[in-house]
Amino acid sequence: MFNRKKFDWVLASLLIILIVMGCIAIYSASTTIIGKHHSTQNHWWKQIIFAIISLSAILLLLKLPMPIFDILIVPLFIANMLALIGVLFVPAAHGAHRWFSFLGLSYQPSESAKLLSVLLVARVITKENLTELQQVAYGFGIMVVPIVLILMEPDFGTSLVFVFSLLAMLIAADVPFYYILIIVSPVLSIVSSLHWIAVVVWILLFVYLLIRMGLSWVTITICGVINVFLALIMPIFWNGLKAYQQERILTFIDPTRDPLGAGYQIIQAKIAIGSGGFAGKGWLMGTQKNMNFLPEHHTDFIFSVIGEEFGFLGSVLVLTVFALFFWRMAHAIPEIKVKERKVATAGILAYLMIQTFINIGMNVGIVPVTGVPLLFISYGGSSLLINSLAVGVVLKYLNERGFIK
Amino acid sequence: MNRSTSALYLRVILCLLFLFLFGALFRLQVIKGSYYRRIAENNFVRIRRVTATRGEIYDVKYRPIVINIPSHDLYLISGKVKNIDALGLFLKTHFGIEKEELHDLIFQQRFKTYEEIMLVDNISYETMLTLSEKLNYFPELVFRSGTTREYLYPNHFTGYVGRINEDEFRRYRQEDYSLNGYIGKGGLEKYYEILLRGKDGKQIIQVDARGQNLGFFRTDADVAPLNGLSLVLSIDNDLQTFVQECFPPGSRGAIVVSNIEDGGILAYASNPCYDPNVFMQRISPDLWAELNRPERPLLDRASQGAYPPGSVFKPVTAAEGLEAGIINRNTLLAPCGGGLKIGNRFFKCWSSSGHGRTNVVDALRVSCDVFFYDLISRIPLDDAWRHAVSCGVVNRTGIDLPGERAGLYPNTEWFKKRLGRAGSLQGYKANLSIGQGEVLTTPLQMNAFYAAIARGGYWIQPHFLVRTLGRGRVSREQVQPLDKHSFGWSQSTLKAIQDGLWAVTNAPGGTGRAFNVAGVTTYGKTGSAENAMGKITHAWFCGYIVAEKPEIVITVFLENAGGGGAVAAPIASRIANYYVGNIDRFKAPAPIPDQFRDLEDEAEDEAEEAFPYQGPYEEPAAVTPVEEAG
Known part of the structure; x- marks a missing residue:
């Protein structure tokens, strides 16, 4: 079932380039140079092994007959949800229950949950004879399970990724845009409640857009009232909280408020990247990784090492490769004719893209969210394997694009 | 909708997001690049650990x-190291740190922490002065002042602290230890690590060379250190010093003196002793050999060594006979003619001339072995075992020291495993009855047992900690409730045993008459235990004195020193006389000194939730004796 002519060599090559860049960065991140002496931890060759395993897994996936692949999704999803429940009972590492670890390997169930949830939602919402309302309801019904479980870990960043991929899938499944607007409206109402002018502007804009989209007056009234209510009740609810509860919520959303915890890393990443300047300090020559960092910069903060050592040029090169990669993946959507697969591809693309944005955004200090590794570049076997498999799924769909259901 | 609309949407979002990132990178690296480079190079933004002061340890007064x-300590900032070879040479010349050691420190520690690395602690002031100038060539080295421990006298209960090692650092990952920190390695320092340690603070440093706040973080996020709690022990320094000097020169053994009223330990000595201060510096190979010589100065013989108790064990057997109703106070058992034939084996009494027929009180007085051989032959082994366990001479006492050893008293199951058969155990039992054979006890267990007899058959877990001082006042009961229980003996049993012990030290023919203290009533029991360590017996004496009420219980144990009555009892007598001679001083209530009061007043202001404040200080009301001695 591997079709040489239909295989997307460009997408696969971009994937491999990203993985290689990752290994180079990981090597540097786990190396200390003092004078003439240097010492490297073994992360980089572990990552190479993970990369070989991941690429082989893609090949296996391509060879896997489609019917078997289709059958596997539901049981795997259920097993994954159980793993998400189980991981909450594992003792916390770095303040969160995210990892299962054994024999020096660690597995993060929220990684595989992203891919499996996307595949399951894509299947369910593209069933025939569903009303639009049913599509939205089913999509939400499925996604809310992993989102709630992952928020409990707690991992705000990863939950956010789920929401974005769901929205992308709903759009790809031809759900009219006003549904999306109505879905996100409560969040925007809550955010706007910070200032009364924002509330007024937002509610007016919201109602205007709904009118433009030709909705019935009943629907518009109900949505408007709910959102006004939310915007008004929020400040009362917020002031009802104790100071430490407010602080806890704020820190959850914005870790830089906790400089002795995750916030410290975020600031140090920003300093490291900034100090790289235009051309960078050169490979292995970064100093910040030796000085003030907690020793975990080969995972979520790998971009800070790239930014410091390869400067603006290197950072932009990585950004460009990522952009080409996503552009190419977007190219696949119109090629795939089966609706379920088309929607799944949109979901995969959306979650990979948002994840990249959150991670790099966190490193440069514009997105105050932690817990999301950088695709294909951060050190970590389970994340590399799952993300590669996600690309593998898209490659597989492309490979079988002649088949029309 | 058009087929590629969703692809278009996603591409638009892609462009927006990446343009955003591009812009942020441009601002950070191109526009403000030199600003961040300056901050990075000068290490302007960092977190500094503010070490909490470890609690101190005080005696009961x-x-x-x-x-x-x-102390003066030398730290290394690994990120600033330029020439590691020159640094290695410098450290080798002045501090004897080998090159490999330095490499390990730098390369391994850096993957664990971003802190500075403490290379050498407790540097003398002179060394620091002479080296200060040379440090100009090594910007990576810096002297910092800290604190270290001083142990005011050699002893076996305080233990000592040491630098945290790899293993401990990993094990206590969640506890936020610094790799430069100290951790209790033995004794009370280890047992009460949690109380003593406190919690380090964190300080955010974010000022540039001109002292201007760089404003990366909220400034109010600093965490002040919480200092550790100081411990107040039941130990009395005067008595402790006196007791330590009571050991005959060159002897090996242990002496424990405890307070009958509350079970607190007044003096706790093991000989030969060692000075915990030696662990505060690098230990030279010579010193290490000295500490590991065959006499084993590091061994705490009071609670970490278990020995055959010999005749001091006899009250355990006697009480079982009385409680089981096999004998009463006046029952005469088999006549002693220098021994007793059990099965086809002849068990000798220590006195070859024999004691004739005796009752329990006389048997204790003259320490007649035959009486106990005959007595235990009428008691099933497992009953005797259960009784020994209930007397607290088998299981660990639970004293607040790490590494306490349990005693041993075999039961049928034990013999089955050991011998592979369960034949007649009469011969083994005979030995057990007089504290020989398989029986092993620690001096501490014996001390607690005799204290319980003095208290009227009420056992209290022996302990050091009375309360804490400093940031919060926590009593021993709040830290960990003491185990207290009654033996459940009848008054007649208790009276018979106590009379026997009185006869030992007072009545003519008593083996312990050397335990002679004017003005108080003395009780005691001698022991001369045969053992596998040598031909000469272990000398034991356990005794207590009663003035208006029971005062102190003394256990003296000397390895291979001879007879208990001749060697151990006189030492116990000296200690008791010293105590009685200074009884007013020992019993005088000690007011809490002003400097601690101040500390606690401060603590009151920032009352800690973890350590509930106990209200204004009161002298602890005299604990009413739980049961009057019968």
């Missing part, structure tokens, strides 16, 4: 036993 003293 608030006199110091372990205190903190200032």
Whole structure:
């Protein structure tokens, strides 16, 4: 079932380039140079092994007959949800229950949950004879399970990724845009409640857009009232909280408020990247990784090492490769004719893209969210394997694009 | 909708997001690049750990036993190292740090922490002065002042602290230890690590060379350190010092003196002793050999060594006979003619001339072995075992020291495993009855047992900690409730045993008459235990004195020193006389010194939730004796 002519060599090559860049960065991140002496931890060759395993897994996936692949999704999803429940009972590492670890390997169930949830939602919402309302309801019904479980870990960043991929899938499944607007409206109402002018502007804009989209007056009234209510009740609810509860919520959303915890890393990443300047300090020559960092910069903060050592040029090169990669993946959507697969591809693309944005955004200090590794570049076997498999799924769909259901 | 609309949407979003990132990178690296480079190179933004002061240890009269003293330490900032070879040479010349050691420190520690690395602690002031100038060539080295421990006298209960090692650092990952920090390695320092340690603070440093706040973080996020709690022990420094000097020169053994009223330990000595201060510096190979010589100065013989108790064990057997109703106070058992034939084996009494027929009180007085051989032959082994366990001479006492050893008293199951058969155990039992054979006890267990007899058959877990001082006042009961229970003996049993012990030290023919203290009533039991360590017996004496009420219980144990009555009892007598001679001083209530009061007043202001404040200080009301001695 591997079709040489239909295989997307460009997408696969971009994937491999990203993985290689990752290994180079990981090597540097786990190396200390003092004078003439240097010492490297073994992360980089572990990552190479993970990369070989991941690429082989893609090949296996391509060879896997489609019917078997289709059958596997539901049981795997259920097993994954159980793993998400189980991981909450594992003792916390770095303040969160995210990892299962054994024999020096660690597995993060929220990684595989992203891919499996996307595949399951894509299947369910593209069933025939569903009303639009049913599509939205089913999509939400499925996604809310992993989102709630992952928020409990707690991992705000990863939950956010789920929401974005769901929205992308709903759009790809031809759900009219006003549904999306109505879905996100409560969040925007809550955010706007910070200032009364924002509330007024937002509610007016919201109602205007709904009118433009030709909705019935009943629907518009109900949505408007709910959102006004939310915007008004929020400040009362917020002031009802104790100071430490407010602080806890704020820190959850914005870790830089906790400089002795995750916030410290975020600031140090920003300093490291900034100090790289235009051309960078050169490979292995970064100093910040030796000085003030907690020793975990080969995972979520790998971009800070790239930014410091390869400067603006290197950072932009990585950004460009990522952009080409996503552009190419977007190219696949119109090629795939089966609706379920088309929607799944949109979901995969959306979650990979948002994840990249959150991670790099966190490193440069514009997105105050932690817990999301950088695709294909951060050190970590389970994340590399799952993300590669996600690309593998898209490659597989492309490979079988002649088949029309 | 058009087929590629969703692809278009996603591409638009892609462009927006990446343009955003591009812009942020441009601003950070191109526009403000030199600003961040300056911050990075000068290490302007960092977190500094503010070490909490470790709690000190005081005796019952608030006199110091372990205190903190200032020290000078040498730190390495690994990120600033330029020439590791020159640094290695420097450190080797002045501090004897090998090159490999330095490499390990730098390369391994850096993957664990971003802190500076403490290379050498407790550097003398002179060394620091002479080296200060040379440090100009090594910007990566810096002297910092800290604190270290001083142990005011050699002893076996305080233990000592040491630098945290790899293993401990991993094990206590969640506890936020610094790799430069100290951790209790033995004794009370280890047992009460959690109380003593406190919690380090964190300080955010974010000022540039001109002292201007760089404003990366909220400034109010600093965390102040919480200092550790100081311990007040039941130890009395005067008595402790006196007791330590009571050991005959060159002897090996242990002496435990405890307070009958509350079970607190007044003096706790093991000989030969060692000075915990030696662990505060690098230990030279010579010193290490000295500490590991065959006499084993590091061994705490009071609670970590278990020995055959010999005749001091006899009250355990006697009480079982009385409680089981096999004998009463006046029952005469088999006549002693220098021994007793059990099965086809002849068991000798220590006195070859024999004691004739005796009752339990006389048997204790003259320490007749035959009486106990005959008695235990009428008791099933497992009953005797259960009784020994209930007397607290088998299981660990639960004293607040790490590494306590349990005693041993075999039961049928034990013999089955050991011998592979369950034949007649009469011969083994005979030995057990007089504290020989398989029986092993620690001096501490014996001390607690005799204290329980003095208390009227009420056992209290022996312990050091009375309360804490400093940031919060926590009593021993709040830290960990003491195990207290009654033996459940009848008054007649108790009376018979106590009379026997009185006869030992007072009546003619008593083996312990050397335990002679004017003005108080003395009780005691001698023991001369045969053992596998040598031909000469272990000398034992356990005794207590009663003035208006039971005062102190003394256990003296000397390895291979001879007879208990001749060797151990006189030492116990000296200690008891010293105590009685200074009884007013020992019993005088000690007011809490002003400096601690101040500390606690401060603590009151920032009352800690973890350590509930106990209200204004009151002298602890005299604990009413739980049961009057019968």
